[in-house]
Amino acid sequence: MRPAQDNQGSFLGRISIRRNQFTDVNTEQEQEDLELFQKHIADRFTELLSPPPPPQPPSDETNTAASVPATEQIMSVTWLRKLMDVFLCCEAEFKAILLMGRDPTQISKPPFDRLVPEMLDRSIKALDICTAVVNGIDSVRHYQRLAEIAVAALEQRPLGDGNVRRAKRALSNLLIALSIEDKENVSGGGRGGGSSAASKGGATIGQLKSSSWAVGRNWSAAKQIHAMTANLAPPRGNEAAGLPLPMFIMSTVTVFVMWVLTAAVPCQERAGLANHLPVPKHLNWAQSLVGIHEKIGDEWKKKEKKGSAGLMEEMTRMEKLGHSLVEFADGFHYPAEKEAAESAAAQVAEMAEICRRMEEELVPLQQQIREVFHRIVRSRAEILEVLEQAGKLSAPVV
Amino acid sequence: MAGLESKLPVVPGVKNHVLEACHHVVKALRASDTNLDPNLTKLLSDLESHLSTLEIVDTKVVVEDTGFSEIKKRFKEAKKVILGWEQNQSMILEAGVSKADLFFQALHDVQRVPTSFKALPIRTNKKEKDVYNQAAVVLDIAMFRLEKELCDVLNQYKQHVQPQYLSVSSRGKDIVYDESFVSLDDVVVEATDDQQILGSNNVVLLDPLVIPHIKAIAKAMFACDYGQAFCEAFITVRRDALDEYMSTLEMERFSCVDVLGMQWEDLNGEMRKWTKVLKIATQVYLASEKQLCDKILGDFEPSSAACFVEISKDTVLSLLAFGEAVSLRSCQPEMLERFLGMYEVSAELLLDVDNLFGDETGSFLRMAFHELAKTLADRTVATFSKFKNAIASDESTRAFSGGGIHHLTRYVMNYLKLLPEYKDALNTLLGNMQVDDSIPEKTGQDILPSTFSPMARHLRSIVTALESTLERKAQLYAEEPLKYIFLMNNCHYMVQKVKTSELRHFFGDEWIRKHIASYQHNVTDYERATKDSVSTSRDRCRLFGLAFDDVYKNQTRWSVPDPELRDDLHISTAVKVVQSYRGFLARNADRIGEKHVRYTCEDIESLLLDLFECLPSPRSLRSSRRRW
Numbered sequence A: 001m002r003p004a005q006d007n008q009g010s011f012l013g014r015i016s017i018r019r020n021q022f023t024d025v026n027t028e029q030e031q032e033d034l035e036l037f038q039k040h041i042a043d044r045f046t047e048l049l050s051p052p053p054p055p056q057p058p059s060d061e062t063n064t065a066a067s068v069p070a071t072e073q074i075m076s077v078t079w080l081r082k083l084m085d086v087f088l089c090c091e092a093e094f095k096a097i098l099l100m101g102r103d104p105t106q107i108s109k110p111p112f113d114r115l116v117p118e119m120l121d122r123s124i125k126a127l128d129i130c131t132a133v134v135n136g137i138d139s140v141r142h143y144q145r146l147a148e149i150a151v152a153a154l155e156q157r158p159l160g161d162g163n164v165r166r167a168k169r170a171l172s173n174l175l176i177a178l179s180i181e182d183k184e185n186v187s188g189g190g191r192g193g194g195s196s197a198a199s200k201g202g203a204t205i206g207q208l209k210s211s212s213w214a215v216g217r218n219w220s221a222a223k224q225i226h227a228m229t230a231n232l233a234p235p236r237g238n239e240a241a242g243l244p245l246p247m248f249i250m251s252t253v254t255v256f257v258m259w260v261l262t263a264a265v266p267c268q269e270r271a272g273l274a275n276h277l278p279v280p281k282h283l284n285w286a287q288s289l290v291g292i293h294e295k296i297g298d299e300w301k302k303k304e305k306k307g308s309a310g311l312m313e314e315m316t317r318m319e320k321l322g323h324s325l326v327e328f329a330d331g332f333h334y335p336a337e338k339e340a341a342e343s344a345a346a347q348v349a350e351m352a353e354i355c356r357r358m359e360e361e362l363v364p365l366q367q368q369i370r371e372v373f374h375r376i377v378r379s380r381a382e383i384l385e386v387l388e389q390a391g392k393l394s395a396p397v398v
Numbered sequence B: 001m002a003g004l005e006s007k008l009p010v011v012p013g014v015k016n017h018v019l020e021a022c023h024h025v026v027k028a029l030r031a032s033d034t035n036l037d038p039n040l041t042k043l044l045s046d047l048e049s050h051l052s053t054l055e056i057v058d059t060k061v062v063v064e065d066t067g068f069s070e071i072k073k074r075f076k077e078a079k080k081v082i083l084g085w086e087q088n089q090s091m092i093l094e095a096g097v098s099k100a101d102l103f104f105q106a107l108h109d110v111q112r113v114p115t116s117f118k119a120l121p122i123r124t125n126k127k128e129k130d131v132y133n134q135a136a137v138v139l140d141i142a143m144f145r146l147e148k149e150l151c152d153v154l155n156q157y158k159q160h161v162q163p164q165y166l167s168v169s170s171r172g173k174d175i176v177y178d179e180s181f182v183s184l185d186d187v188v189v190e191a192t193d194d195q196q197i198l199g200s201n202n203v204v205l206l207d208p209l210v211i212p213h214i215k216a217i218a219k220a221m222f223a224c225d226y227g228q229a230f231c232e233a234f235i236t237v238r239r240d241a242l243d244e245y246m247s248t249l250e251m252e253r254f255s256c257v258d259v260l261g262m263q264w265e266d267l268n269g270e271m272r273k274w275t276k277v278l279k280i281a282t283q284v285y286l287a288s289e290k291q292l293c294d295k296i297l298g299d300f301e302p303s304s305a306a307c308f309v310e311i312s313k314d315t316v317l318s319l320l321a322f323g324e325a326v327s328l329r330s331c332q333p334e335m336l337e338r339f340l341g342m343y344e345v346s347a348e349l350l351l352d353v354d355n356l357f358g359d360e361t362g363s364f365l366r367m368a369f370h371e372l373a374k375t376l377a378d379r380t381v382a383t384f385s386k387f388k389n390a391i392a393s394d395e396s397t398r399a400f401s402g403g404g405i406h407h408l409t410r411y412v413m414n415y416l417k418l419l420p421e422y423k424d425a426l427n428t429l430l431g432n433m434q435v436d437d438s439i440p441e442k443t444g445q446d447i448l449p450s451t452f453s454p455m456a457r458h459l460r461s462i463v464t465a466l467e468s469t470l471e472r473k474a475q476l477y478a479e480e481p482l483k484y485i486f487l488m489n490n491c492h493y494m495v496q497k498v499k500t501s502e503l504r505h506f507f508g509d510e511w512i513r514k515h516i517a518s519y520q521h522n523v524t525d526y527e528r529a530t531k532d533s534v535s536t537s538r539d540r541c542r543l544f545g546l547a548f549d550d551v552y553k554n555q556t557r558w559s560v561p562d563p564e565l566r567d568d569l570h571i572s573t574a575v576k577v578v579q580s581y582r583g584f585l586a587r588n589a590d591r592i593g594e595k596h597v598r599y600t601c602e603d604i605e606s607l608l609l610d611l612f613e614c615l616p617s618p619r620s621l622r623s624s625r626r627r628w
Helices: A002-021 A027-049 A077-099 A104-108 A112-154 A161-179 A182-187 A194-201 A221-230 A237-241 A244-264 A284-306 A313-330 A338-394 B002-007 B012-032 B038-066 B068-087 B097-119 B126-156 B208-223 B227-248 B256-261 B264-300 B303-327 B333-348 B350-356 B360-392 B407-430 B454-474 B480-499 B503-535 B541-555 B563-587 B601-608 B621-626
Strands: none
Touching (some): A027 A077, A027 A244, A112 A161, A112 A244, A112 A313, A112 A338, A112 B227, A112 B303, A161 A313, A313 A338, B097 B126, B097 B208, B126 B208, B208 B227, B208 B264, B227 B264, B264 B303, B264 B333, B264 B350, B333 B350, B333 B360, B350 B360, B360 B407, B407 B480, B407 B503, B454 B480, B480 B503, B480 B563, B503 B541, B503 B563, B541 B601
8 A cells, every 4th residue: 555655756756856847848758657647547456456465364364265354355444445545646646747837728728628627527526425425434333333232232141132132133223224225324214203213123223314415405426426427538539648548547536436435335326326437448557447346346236136235345244244143143042052152252253343443444434535525625726726827828818 | 267267268159169178078087987086076076067057157148148039039020110111102201200210220120130140159040040031131121111212202302492593594685796796786785783693502402301311211221231222322313303403494405516506696695594504503503412412421421422423423514515515616706705704603613613522533523624614714815815806807898977986886895894794804814915005004193903904904905906997997088077076986985985884993094084185186186177178268258158068968967976075066166167257257248248148157056056967868058048
């Protein structure tokens, strides 16, 4: 992870030095910058697709058949945090290419008079997705708390029917929450007053939202993603060699990252999310990105059928463990049979581990997404400022 | 023996083992040798009897230590009470204090079972194990029942806050902006003051009568290790309640896309509403909610703070999101007042927010709030600059008809009149911004510090920009005197606006004096220019008549809206023109026959009163006079 950032530092430094030396942007060097940018994009996503093995094997991971530790798996909360870092790196590098040392009038001329506004429009949509996702992560924290209740109950010794009963209630609520449809989850469909919820299955039933909408009425994550891709096409002809290319790359990365986030955690309206991401398969820089997209896309299609709150790896495992612990609870009679108790204890420990990781990483993930939000806002402002300058510069001519 | 025993640590289990071991030793000694020394035999039997009494005492001690059988007995009663409430869906609270006390007492009895059971020396007895297991189940039933009770009571006894107290009425009329600055007219400016309706008043969100009951539930659930369940339920119900309160304030949620696509009139209303809602939400609802959390969960920190953050998070973030979304818009001059309002309220609330979200769990919200205040500060300053630039660069191609008060002047002055309300915010924001002020140094006349505040300097500099713009517009007039009328009118208007409002403390006496002198100078210039046009034809009476006709025809269409100024102008013009006309007539009385004199001095005097009346169409004197 960190090497990417170091990379970025030196890269920015070089660009600025070079640009300062040559006020008239040298196309050959620009070409070199573009190639470097593509290479960095490719490298970063390759690392995300198959992370290098950690320096030492994980201590006592219980459920890791694959060589990749659970924490590093695609869609794990750790991985999502890495993805945010990658986005921020790509974004910083892109902005350097777009703005640093460049004559402002250049990005106001065709085809940029079309491309730049389109890109800014996408970034506004990305902002709304960030807001929705931050909100969605709050739901995940709610799942975490339900799981924690179940864990605490099942850790009681001697384990009695009362503890199991309590755990089962928490687990059922957890499973309902995890499999609930977007609409019900966020828009409050089927929401009763607290009392009716309590009589059904406890006040802590998976409802997290009341009548309020995270982003705005009628807002739909899937529609936003779709709209972001609507005019997103690889540059052709002589445009393909210049600035339009990194703009296309960055837009693709942005859409992709937003798409991943909406698939990972509960989010307002995601019907048809799997369809809306035309990633160009033949381009070098996009290989790994496409790989990740396919993996997640397949999972999404599976999950979409049965309804799922999100593909975050921890949530998926939580769901699996939840089902098997409910099964354990259903067959439980006091006093516990030794064998069943032992296998349940292992699962409880795993659940506890997931909770611990969520406790450690969900809030930082939220903060990173806020950071992404602010970064997008800042970049947009900087681009608008340059455009305004360009407007002033070109005004006397008009 | 007794002395020895008292020195050993009393551990019931261990003691039993020791006693048993002694028995074995005695038996073994007896068995080992049939010819024991009688003394030793005696000693052994003494020991044996002593041991057996010890044992009896010890078993008694065990029973008294844990009182498990007693606890079992009480559990049976308690179980009945709790299972009775499992079926009964009505509120325990409403069954009365004694019934509620019975429930909590029963719960206490149930809770003692697992504690005592875990303290038992030997836990192999099946009966005891069953009791333990049953108790855990009953405990869970009781907890679940309390969770429901909590939700019911919180919902049932939620207070609905008076809507009129919180009404989000908009103040004044909205300033609608268009490119020509036409729409801000004098009527708009009445600054209505509804800021004061709110202090940091707390409202009652929950009937205080039920608080002891809720606290009892909290205490019971936390004692049984169900604190998390309590918090989850509490958060869920209170968050919904907060949501409801917010929807009574009609604060709708908008995405960034929505806000960027909104018409200015709508956005203006939403921004205005936000400014109020943020204040109400923070100082009334959140402050009261925090109090409620502390009252109920104060004994269970950090749960109280954590619950409060969870309850308010969604509301706070959605409010902040609107501020962030608005800041994405390119700042138009007309947004200045709205941004000022938003900035001011967010800056003002920072202290409240620091108190509400002071601890670690709330730092996320606290920081987000601070960030927004900073963003709004930047946007406000940027908008302020835009406002000034828009005034400085306002251009017209045609002269402003009639020479009256230009709509730009009206707009700017009326807008400026709104600003003193935000003086603290503006002084903070503009403190570091470069400005060219027309009154750079403190002078003897002005003593108020406000006259030299950053805001005052910027206000004067805005008016200076306005004056240059008006000067350019004045150059468009073909008629020299009208140019002066235009400048006079506008300058007089500015002075009036400053003198009659809070603005005078900012502009200062020196500025006012200078500007009065300035428009009086315009008057002199006008008179000179008009007199020149009339008096060039001094030598010929007929020509004077024609020139006067012209002046009359033109200047009756000119406008001097201020009646006092108009009167002054009429008088001074009359004095000067009539005086010189009278002199002319007197000097030429021999040459000009009565019949050649078209106008008497009295005619002139009364006709002059028609000037600057802004008549819609030219009135010709010549034709009407000829009929006489």
